[in-house]
Amino acid sequence: xxxxxxxxxxxxxxxxxxxxxxxxxxxxxxxxxxxxxxxxxxxxxxxxxxxxxxxxxxxxxxxxxxxxxxxxxxxxxxxxxxxxxxxxxxxxxxxxxxxxxxxxxxxxxxxxxxxxxxxxxxxxxxxxxxxxxxxxxxxxxxxxxxxxxxxxxxxxx
Numbered sequence: 142x143x144x145x146x147x148x149x150x151x152x153x154x155x156x157x158x159x160x161x162x163x164x165x166x167x168x169x170x171x172x173x174x175x176x177x178x179x180x181x182x183x184x185x186x187x188x189x190x191x192x193x194x195x196x197x198x199x200x201x202x203x204x205x206x207x208x209x210x211x212x213x214x215x216x217x218x219x220x221x222x223x224x225x226x227x228x229x230x231x232x233x234x235x236x237x238x239x240x241x242x243x244x245x246x247x248x249x250x251x252x253x254x255x256x257x258x259x260x261x262x263x264x265x266x267x268x269x270x271x272x273x274x275x276x277x278x279x280x281x282x283x284x285x286x287x288x289x290x291x292x293x294x295x296x297x298x
Contacts, residue, residue, distance in 0.1 A: 146217035149256040153222040154212060156254075156261060161210050164202050166195050174260045181266040183237075194264075204236025205246075213249070222254045228268075232277050239279060246276040 156172040159165045173191040181187060187197055202208060208230030216223040227249045232242045250268025254261050
């Protein structure tokens with residue numbers, strides 16, 4: 142593996158450990174460019190920028206204050222680093238508009254980091270929201286059925 146890939150792996154690993162696991166968000170600018178782009182289908186309205194990503198991490202950690210991300214596998218090639226990760230935490234605060242359930246959950250996912258000049262310039266994350274909801278005892282099906290029933294009753298009114 143070349144030196145660039147090794148250095149990039151260390152940057153992505155330190156970002157996950159310091160910012161996500163330890164909540165040390167004062168140093169987020171050491172890892173992210175000011176206009177870093179973030180892509181996560183669960184959070185489609187999350188806009189670019191280190192400040193917005195800092196707020197996103199704060200919100201996630203508020204919802205799951207004991208959250209811990211373990212890096213299960215890392216692949217680095219050129220200016221990209223891929224992490225397959227597993228996060229565990231207890232839902233003790235508001236998250237995605239959901240009141241705390243105090244239930245523990247474990248979800249796995251993948252993040253891809255694009256790194257230039259020793260800083261993350263773009264990140265893609267993909268994980269299973271349905272798995273999280275099931276573990277928290279929140280039935281997405283019941284909610285969808287309720288919404289469908291409301292829509293149907295409006296059509297017949």
